[in-house]
Amino acid sequence: MFTVSHVHHIAIICSDYAISKHFYHEILGFKIIAETHREARQSYKLDLAINESQQIELFSFPSPPERPSRPEAQGLxxxxxxxxxxxxxxxxxxxxxxxxxxxxxxxxxxxxxxxxxxxxxxxxxxxxx
Incomplete structure (x- = not known):
């Protein structure tokens, strides 16, 4: 049987790491769990706690492609x-x-x-x- 207890994390790739870090941490108030700079990938990974059991993983990558979101694009x-x-x-x-x-x-x-x-x-x- 396939059983899920809850969503553990949501991964988001941002275009500007500093701006998104400020937004999710300072404005939305999500607590920083860990911040990792991955030199080989030229990227950051920021783990943020939404609550005790759910997290956001905020990623930065050099020049990520834009994803269409409106009007009602297929996907999330x-x-x-x-x-x-x-x-x-x-x-x-x-x-x-x-x-x-x-x-x-x-x-x-x-x-x-x-x-x-x-x-x-x-x-x-x-x-x-």
């Missing part, structure tokens, strides 16, 4: 973070200069959500618990 659509207070999170992002879309209501669950983008325009969602 977005990354969603569950939050206890959507309004407080939106206010925080907006104070940090991060634009958020209008808060919407999920017609299937009745939960509120909104979207915003990381520095590489990766679509991110806040989904109120």
């Amino acid at each position: 659509r977005h990354l969603a973070f569950a939050v206890p207070d959507l309004d407080a999170c939106v206010r925080h992002l907006n104070r940090e200069g991060v634009a958020t879309e209008e808060i919407r209501l999920d017609e299937l669950t009745g939960k509120r959500f909104t979207f915003f983008s990381d520095p590489d325009n990766l679509p991110l969602e806040l989904y109120e618990q």
Whole structure:
């Protein structure tokens, strides 16, 4: 039987390591677990804790190709973070200069959500618990 307990990590390749590191660590508040410079690959790998069991691996590589994300390109659509207070999170992002879309209501669950983008325009969602 194939059993999964949870998502362990999400890997993201960024175009500007310093900007993305600031965004995910300083603005979103994810704790740095480890930062590794891989000289042979001319890249960094930053492990960030979302919580006690889930992580983001932030990678940098020289000249990574752009990935189409909109309109609705095939593949991973977005990354969603569950939050206890959507309004407080939106206010925080907006104070940090991060634009958020209008808060919407999920017609299937009745939960509120909104979207915003990381520095590489990766679509991110806040989904109120």
